[in-house]
Amino acid sequence: MNVPMRGAHAAALLLVLTACSPAAEDTTSQETLGAAATAEGGDAWRDGLSWTDVAIPGVPAGARMAVVSGDLASTGAFVLRLDFPDGFTFPPHTHPTDEHVTVLEGSIRVGMGTEVDPEAAQVVETGGFITAPAEMVHYAIADGRTMVQVHGMGPFAVVLASGE
Ligand SMILES: [Cu+2]
Numbered sequence: 214m215n216v217p218m219r220g221a222h223a224a225a226l227l228l229v230l231t232a233c234s235p236a237a238e239d240t241t242s243q244e245t246l247g248a249a250a251t252a253e254g255g256d257a258w259r260d261g262l263s264w265t266d267v268a269i270p271g272v273p274a275g276a277r278m279a280v281v282s283g284d285l286a287s288t289g290a291f292v293l294r295l296d297f298p299d300g301f302t303f304p305p306h307t308h309p310t311d312e313h314v315t316v317l318e319g320s321i322r323v324g325m326g327t328e329v330d331p332e333a334a335q336v337v338e339t340g341g342f343i344t345a346p347a348e349m350v351h352y353a354i355a356d357g358r359t360m361v362q363v364h365g366m367g368p369f370a371v372v373l374a375s376g377e
Pocket residue numbers: 306307308312345351
């Protein structure tokens with residue numbers, strides 16, 4: 214009966230070593246954090262996702278997006294990540310369905326209305342959450358390099374309030 218017990222202990226020790234190894238590395242850079250997340254078998258912040266430029270007429274260049282799950286073009290749940298450079302402003306827009314936003318990194322200011330007003334916008338820090346209800350005009354400003362995760366029900370569409 215001792216042999217199976219030893220086997221169980223050996224397996225547990227191996228798991229501990231595997232879990233500890235990423236922490237032994239330098240985790241100061243975002244790339245390293247992403248690599249650590251991958252090594253632990255979880256999702257990565259940026260690595261492992263297929264990023265494309267957000268190319269919407271009327272939206273400044275510089276933002277990137279990656280679909281985490283689902284199909285943006287069809288009905289059903291989707292999860293999407295957006296990567297914004299520091300100072301990026303997503304102009305006033307609406308979505309046909311509720312947009313649920315979790316800030317994974319950095320910080321955003323989200324305001325409601327057709328005029329961008331950084332002072333009136335609500336600050337949503339890393340780990341924070343905000344919902345933009347369907348058809349409500351809103352905008353967002355990134356403070357620092359910022360990544361947000363958006364989830365909702367498709368189809369996902371962006372309609373700029375400027376009519377572009
Ligand atoms: Cu939005």
